[in-house]
Amino acid sequence: MIKPTKLRSLWLCGISLSVAFSSGFSHAAQLPDNLDWQTNNNDPIFASPEAKFGGIYHTYMASFPQTFRTVGPDANGTFAAWTRSTMALLDRHPNTDNWLPSIATSWAFSDDHKTVYFKLDPKAKWNDGKPVTAKDFTFILKMMRSKDIVAPWYNDFYTKEVSDVIAYDDHTIAVVSGKPRNPDELMDYVNLSPIPAHFYANPRKDDNGDGIDDDFVRRYNFKPEPTVGPYYISDIDKGKAVSFKHVKDWWGYSNKYYQHRFNVEKISIKVIRDPDIAFKYFEKGQLDSFALVRPTLWHDKAVGENYDKGYIHKAWAFNQAPVGAGGIWLNTAMPMLDDINVRQGLMHAMDYDGMLDKILRNDYVRKNNPMGSGHGEYDQPGITAPKFDPKLAASFFEKAGFAQIGPDGIRQNDKGQRLSFAVTYATPAHTPRIAYLREQAKLAGLDLTLNLIDGSSMFKYVLEKKHQLSFHDMSASRIPVYWQYFSSEFANKPQNNNFTNYSSPELDKLIESYRNEFDLSEKHQLSRQIQQKIDDAKVVIPGYSVPYAREGYWRWMKLPKELATKQTEALFYPSGFIGSLGTFWIDQEAKKETKDAMGSGKAFEPVTIVDEKYR
Numbered sequence: 001m002i003k004p005t006k007l008r009s010l011w012l013c014g015i016s017l018s019v020a021f022s023s024g025f026s027h028a029a030q031l032p033d034n035l036d037w038q039t040n041n042n043d044p045i046f047a048s049p050e051a052k053f054g055g056i057y058h059t060y061m062a063s064f065p066q067t068f069r070t071v072g073p074d075a076n077g078t079f080a081a082w083t084r085s086t087m088a089l090l091d092r093h094p095n096t097d098n099w100l101p102s103i104a105t106s107w108a109f110s111d112d113h114k115t116v117y118f119k120l121d122p123k124a125k126w127n128d129g130k131p132v133t134a135k136d137f138t139f140i141l142k143m144m145r146s147k148d149i150v151a152p153w154y155n156d157f158y159t160k161e162v163s164d165v166i167a168y169d170d171h172t173i174a175v176v177s178g179k180p181r182n183p184d185e186l187m188d189y190v191n192l193s194p195i196p197a198h199f200y201a202n203p204r205k206d207d208n209g210d211g212i213d214d215d216f217v218r219r220y221n222f223k224p225e226p227t228v229g230p231y232y233i234s235d236i237d238k239g240k241a242v243s244f245k246h247v248k249d250w251w252g253y254s255n256k257y258y259q260h261r262f263n264v265e266k267i268s269i270k271v272i273r274d275p276d277i278a279f280k281y282f283e284k285g286q287l288d289s290f291a292l293v294r295p296t297l298w299h300d301k302a303v304g305e306n307y308d309k310g311y312i313h314k315a316w317a318f319n320q321a322p323v324g325a326g327g328i329w330l331n332t333a334m335p336m337l338d339d340i341n342v343r344q345g346l347m348h349a350m351d352y353d354g355m356l357d358k359i360l361r362n363d364y365v366r367k368n369n370p371m372g373s374g375h376g377e378y379d380q381p382g383i384t385a386p387k388f389d390p391k392l393a394a395s396f397f398e399k400a401g402f403a404q405i406g407p408d409g410i411r412q413n414d415k416g417q418r419l420s421f422a423v424t425y426a427t428p429a430h431t432p433r434i435a436y437l438r439e440q441a442k443l444a445g446l447d448l449t450l451n452l453i454d455g456s457s458m459f460k461y462v463l464e465k466k467h468q469l470s471f472h473d474m475s476a477s478r479i480p481v482y483w484q485y486f487s488s489e490f491a492n493k494p495q496n497n498n499f500t501n502y503s504s505p506e507l508d509k510l511i512e513s514y515r516n517e518f519d520l521s522e523k524h525q526l527s528r529q530i531q532q533k534i535d536d537a538k539v540v541i542p543g544y545s546v547p548y549a550r551e552g553y554w555r556w557m558k559l560p561k562e563l564a565t566k567q568t569e570a571l572f573y574p575s576g577f578i579g580s581l582g583t584f585w586i587d588q589e590a591k592k593e594t595k596d597a598m599g600s601g602k603a604f605e606p607v608t609i610v611d612e613k614y615r
Contacts, residue, residue: 031168035108035117039101043093047260047583048560055586057264058288059573060272060281062427063455064239068224071144071151072217073495076463077456078426082244082269087229088193089118089175091257094565094581099187100257103132103194103228113180113518114163116190120171123251126226130198134167137175139197141165146212153484153496161189182520185479196226230262230582242269263585267573273454275429282552283312285595288586289553289572293546294429295361302552310604311594313555315571317564318548318615322374325485326473327352327367327543328423333492333501334468336400336419343538345396346421346469347386350541351440354388359436365547370540371531375480377524380531385542393444402445411445420447425471426458434471464494465501473543482511482530500539507533547615555604556591559584566614 065079075083089104099107104118124132143149144158164176175190203213213219224233230252234245244267252258270287272278279297282290283306292298292314306312328350336342356364367373369383394411397403402411402419411419423434431450438448448469453461462470474485474497484490488508490498510533514526534540549564551571559571560583570580597604 029166029168029174031117031172032110035110037106037108037117037119039106040098041101041256043096043098043100043257045256045259046094046560046562046565046581048558048585049260051260051263051558051560051583051585052587053263053585054265055588055591056266056268057573057586058268058270058286060270060278060287061242061455062271062273062275063457064271065242066456066460067221068233068236069217069220070225071154072149074456074460074463075151076497077459079456082242083224085229086193086227087252088191089120090187090191093257094567101255109186110174113182113186114177115174116187117172117174120173121251121254122171123254124228125251126196126198126228127232127247128196128199128226130196130226131170132194132228133170134173135170135197136194137173137192138165138167139200140192140195142211143195143200146210146216147208148210148212148214148216150217150495152493153490162192165192179516180518182518182523184520188477188479194228199225230258231267234266240271243267244269260583262582275427285554288557289551291570292550292552293548295359295363297552298363298550299361307552308603308606309597310606311555311598312552313557313607313609314550314552315559315563315609315611316548316550317568317571317609317611318613319564319568320374320566320614321547321569322476322478323367323372323545323547324474324476325371326540327370327471328541329462329467329470329472329499330539330541331465331467331469331499331501332539333465334421336417337421337468339400340538341396341400342402342419345393345400345444345446347538347541348389348393348396349441349444349446350386350437351388352385352437352541352544354440355433355436356544359433360544363546364544366544367542369531369535370542371480371482371534372476373545374476375478375527377521378480378527380528380535383531383535388440390440390443393446397445405445408447409442409445410447418447419445420449421468422449422451423469423471424451424453424458424461424467426453426455428452428454430471462499463496465492465499467499470499471543473545480527480531482527482534483515486530486534487511502537502539504533504537507537554591555594555607556587557584558587558590563609564611564614 066074066077068083069075070083087102089102091100091102093100103121103124105121106119108117120132126132141158144154161178163178166174175192177186177189181189205214207214230247230250231244232247233242235243246265272281279290281287292302302314330337330343330346332338352366356362356366366385368385369379373379397411397419401413404412406412406418425434434450441448461467484497486498486502486507488503490496491501491503510526510530514523514530517523517526549568549571563571572584573580
C-alpha cells in the first residue's frame, strides 16, 4: 500500500531553456586538470551491524501494475515506488542531508555553475552482470528525448534542464545543467540515474532514426529493465504477484553507507485489493509487516492476543520529511469548476478539521498550504487552510448562480443544474473520510458523490483528466516544484500532473522565472509568490499530512536501535523502496521461536515503541 492519499510524482522537476543535443562519447572532450574532487566518508552510518542477511519479506499491493516501464503511459502509478527505486550518481544522508557517494565515488564542481564531474565506481554492475559505464549515462539523453517513449515531460526536461552528458572515459563523466543554478539545487538536477544502454540497444524498428524502438511503449510494457540497485524483478505472476530477488554479490556493499542494508534475500508482493483483507493476512503471519497509519488500525484493530503475547510488535516513529502537494484537486476543465465562486465555496464546504477530529482522531495534521510544507524559505507562511463555514460556502455558491434549494436540500441554478461533484479516490479505507465530508457538505447545499476506483486505475483515470475532484497527495521534493502541476502547456492534455487543468499566463510567467532564477533569495521570493497565486486560484483544497511511519510487524522483523531517521516514511517496504532505507532484517531463529511459542501458547513481553525524536 502507498501512504494514504499519497501518489508518486515524476522523478525530477525543473526549469526551462533551449540547449544543444549530445549523446555518446565526446571524443574531443578534455577533462579539466584543476578540478577539486571531493567525496564523503565521514557522515555517521544509520544501519545496524547486527543485521542478518536472508529470508523472504512478504508484503502486498492493492492492484497489479499497468506497466513495468519507468517512463511513458501509466508509468507514474503506485508501482513506480518499486520500479523507480533505483540508484543515482549520489545519495543523500537521511539525517545530515549531506551528499554521499553512490554510483559515483567522487565529484567536482565547475566554475560555470552548470557542470558537475563524476568518477563512477568501476565495481558498479547491472544485475545481469554488465558493467555500469559512462554510456549508461549518455544514453539517458537519447532515450529521454525520444518521442517514442511517449513522455512529454521527460522529453522537455532532458532537453531543457539537462543540456549534456559528456563521457571522458568509461568511468568519468560530466553532467551539464541547462542553465546556471545556485548550489542549493544544482546537484538535484544533475544527479542522474543510469539507464542500461545495452538493454535497449538494437531496436527492431526505428523509422525516425533516434535509436529507440518506435513501439517502445508496447514492447517494454511488461519487460522490466535491469537494475543497478540491490533488488531486481525476478518473478511475475500477472495479475496476482510480483517478486524481487536480491542481486547476488551486489557491488554496492563496498560502499559503507549501503552495508547492513537491503538485508532480505527476496521480496514477495501479493495483490490483495482490499486492505482489510490484507490486514487479516498480516495477522495470520502471511504478511511480515503492515502499515498502521490509519488511526482505526493502530488504535482499534491492531489489538488482541497476537499483540498482548508479544508475537506482533508496534512502532510509531515521527519524521521531519517535506510534505508534498495535494488534498482535493479541482478539475477546472469540468463544468461549474471553471467558476472561482464555485471553487471558493468548495473550499469552505469541506470539513477537513472535523474529519481529522472525528474520523482520524487527530493523528494526522491539516495542511495549510496546498503545495505542502517543509521547504524552508521556499514556503509562503501566510497561507492558512480554509475553515469549514457552510454559510460562507453558500454565499459563494449563490454568487455562482446556485441560489435555489432543491427538494433534496441540494442547491441548483435557474437551469435546474444541481451543485454536485464526484470525488475520485483510490482505496476503500478512505470511504469513511469522504463520506464524512459529503454529509457535512450538505449543510452548504453541496452534493458529493463517491467515485472509488481501486489502485493504479484511479491514478490513470486522474492522469486522463476524467475526474471532477480528486482526493490524493503527491510525494514531496526537497525544493518545491510547480511546472509539472500548473504549466499551461499541460492543461487539458492527458498523462501529466496538471490535475487541475488550471491555466494562467501570470502564473506561467512566475513559474518560468522561478525555473530560471539563479539567485537563491530571489528564487525563494518567487516560490512564495507562486504559492500565493495557487492559493488565490482556489484549485487545490489543502488536505492533511502524516508526519510519521507507523507499523505493525512480527517479532522476527528486526530494526536498528535508532529505528528511524528524519526522512523515514516507512520502516519496512509497504509501498516500494522509496521512503524506506532498507535497514530492517529477518531473524530466522526468532521466527522459529515465535512459531513454536504460538503453538504452545507461550507469551513474550508485548512491545509498542513510540519514537518522538523527530517529532
